[in-house]
Amino acid sequence: MDPVRYGIVGLGQVAIKGHIPELLRIPDIEIVAMCDPDESARERALQLVPDAQCYPDYDSLLQDPTVDVVLIATPNWLHKEQAIQAFRAGKHVFLEKPIGIDLEECDAILEAWRQSDRLLQVGHELRHANLMRTMRQKIDEGLIGQVQMIVLQEFRFPLLPGWRQTGKTGGVMLEKNSHFFDLFNWLAEAPPARVIATGGNNVNKDSPLIDHCIVTVEYVNRVRATLLMCLFAEHGSQLTIDVIGDKGRLIAYAKDQRLVFYSRKEPEPQEWSFEPGADGSFHMGFKTEHESFLRSLREGAPVICSGPEARETMRVALAAERAVSDGTVVESLNE
Numbered sequence: 245m246d247p248v249r250y251g252i253v254g255l256g257q258v259a260i261k262g263h264i265p266e267l268l269r270i271p272d273i274e275i276v277a278m279c280d281p282d283e284s285a286r287e288r289a290l291q292l293v294p295d296a297q298c299y300p301d302y303d304s305l306l307q308d309p310t311v312d313v314v315l316i317a318t319p320n321w322l323h324k325e326q327a328i329q330a331f332r333a334g335k336h337v338f339l340e341k342p343i344g345i346d347l348e349e350c351d352a353i354l355e356a357w358r359q360s361d362r363l364l365q366v367g368h369e370l371r372h373a374n375l376m377r378t379m380r381q382k383i384d385e386g387l388i389g390q391v392q393m394i395v396l397q398e399f400r401f402p403l404l405p406g407w408r409q410t411g412k413t414g415g416v417m418l419e420k421n422s423h424f425f426d427l428f429n430w431l432a433e434a435p436p437a438r439v440i441a442t443g444g445n446n447v448n449k450d451s452p453l454i455d456h457c458i459v460t461v462e463y464v465n466r467v468r469a470t471l472l473m474c475l476f477a478e479h480g481s482q483l484t485i486d487v488i489g490d491k492g493r494l495i496a497y498a499k500d501q502r503l504v505f506y507s508r509k510e511p512e513p514q515e516w517s518f519e520p521g522a523d524g525s526f527h528m529g530f531k532t533e534h535e536s537f538l539r540s541l542r543e544g545a546p547v548i549c550s551g552p553e554a555r556e557t558m559r560v561a562l563a564a565e566r567a568v569s570d571g572t573v574v575e576s577l578n579e
Contacts, residue, residue, distance in 0.1 A: 248541055251277035251311035251335075253302055253326060254318035255285040257404075258340065262526035263315060264292050269531055272538055279305040302326060306333040313338055313541070319407045320414055324349040331360040338537055340367040342422045342561065343554040345414035350558055354551045365537045365547045366554035368426040369529030372536055374518045375496050376529070378503055379487065380431065382494060387505060389491030394431055394469035396424050396485050399477035402448050402455065409451055416453045416475075417565040418558065424471050425461065425560040426549065431487060434465035436560050439574045441567035447476040459564045498528065 250267060252259055255278060267273050278289045279299040286298045299305045306314070306329060314330040315338045316323060324344050330337045337357070343366050344350040357364045370376055383391060403409055403420065413419040429436065443457025455475040462468050483498035492507040501518040524530030539545040563574040 245272070245542075247272050247274040248538060249274050249276040249310050249312045250315055250338075251275075251279070251305045251308060251313070252289075252315045252317060253279045253305060254316060254322075254340075255280035255282070255289040256317065256406075258526075259315075259317040260285075260288055260292070262524075262530050263317060263534075264289065266524055266526065266531040267534060268292070270534060270538065272542075273534065276310045277305050277308050302329070306330060306335065312336060313537075316340060319412070320345050320419060321412050324352055327353045327364075328356040331356040331362055331364075334360070334362065336363045336541060338365050338367065338534070341426075341554065342366075342414060342418050342558055343551065344558070345412075345418065347555070347558060347562070350551075350555050354555065357551055363537070363540055363547055364551045365533070365540065366549050366551060367533060368423055368549045368554065368557065369524065369527055369533045370423050370427050371430050371529070371549060372523070372533040373529035374523045374532070375498065375501055375503060376427065376485070377532075378516060378518070379485070379494055379496050382503075382505065383431065383487065383489070387492060388487065388489030388494055391431060391433075391467055391487060391489050393488040394428055394467065394486070395472070395488075396427065396470070397472045397482060398424070399474045399480065399482045401478040401481070402451065402475045403453070409453065411452055414561075415565040416457070416473075417459075417568070418561040421457075421459070421471060421473060421564070422557050422561045424473075425564070426554075426557040427485065428461055428469040428471075429553070429556050429560065432461075432463045432465065432467040432469060434463040434467060436556070436563075436577050437462050437464045439560060439563040439567050439577065441564045441574075442571075443473075443568045454568060457564075457568060459567070461560055461564075501528070 275293045277297045313336040441459040443454045448455040459471040485496040503516045505514040523532040559577045
């Protein structure tokens with residue numbers, strides 16, 4: 245069977261260090277074209293994929309008949325036009341998160357997708373990670389009973405300089421924390437009802453963005469999910485996802501790639517470990533998200549993290565951004 249042929253637009257860090265190396269690990273995927281207006285970016289990419297056709301403009305990539313899938317890894321404010329153009333050109337689309345910078349852009353992309361006969365997957369990779377997929381499997385098996393609480397704690401270094409440090413991205417809640425809100429929605433398995441959030445910029449004064457926050461999302465099934473984020477903790481970094489049910493507690497340790505279960509009845513925990521980098525050496529889930537998309541393209545398997553699911557994540561992220569900036573509780577997430 246012929247490989248699925250990718251064209252990549254946007255040759256910054258997430259493509260050079262993330263997508264390209266992971267795609268090269270998958271035998272049934274071939275990178276045939278790449279695009280970036282920056283010549284130095286194209287030169288760096290060609291060092292990794294010397295046989296690919298490299299274009300300085302997006303239209304040329306879209307006109308390339310060898311491209312089956314367009315992987316869009318450009319700044320957030322370019323997603324709308326580039327995704328719509330790709331669908332109109334008859335390409336499948338793998339779109340890096342977030343799907344857009346507001347709901348109007350998101351809906352325009354979804355309309356173009358619905359009018360095409362192509363597939364759309366949004367790059368919220370954490371739900372593809374071995375650690376998180378096993379957590380979800382254990383929850384589905386009833387190990388912790390009915391989910392009641394989700395607590396995610398991230399303590400890390402500031403966002404790197406560049407376009408992510410601008411207000412054009414839609415804000416930290418959308419640009420970065422949308423990964424976590426996607427997990428919340430996926431694990432809570434219910435529509436979000438309201439968002440309570442507080443945060444600000446206390447330390448990273450050279451950035452226009454918030455550097456810490458506490459966000460609680462309440463769901464219609466009474467699950468409560470809380471995010472604690474700090475972007476001025478360069479050492480002792482931590483990313484843990486804690487899901488508590490009425491029968492027990494599961495904790496995912498991202499750094500150690502461990503999953504630990506504590507029963508309410510038994511004193512000794514159970515533990516599962518995962519090989520670091522097996523599902524993505526740049527970020528966990530980066531390789532497996534493309535393997536999942538490949539199954540959808542080849543076998544018709546449902547897309548994991550579809551456009552409508554990404555829209556739900558955007559609703560939560562925008563509500564959290566609004567709650568922090570206005571100092572209010574967002575009671576309605578409808579629009």
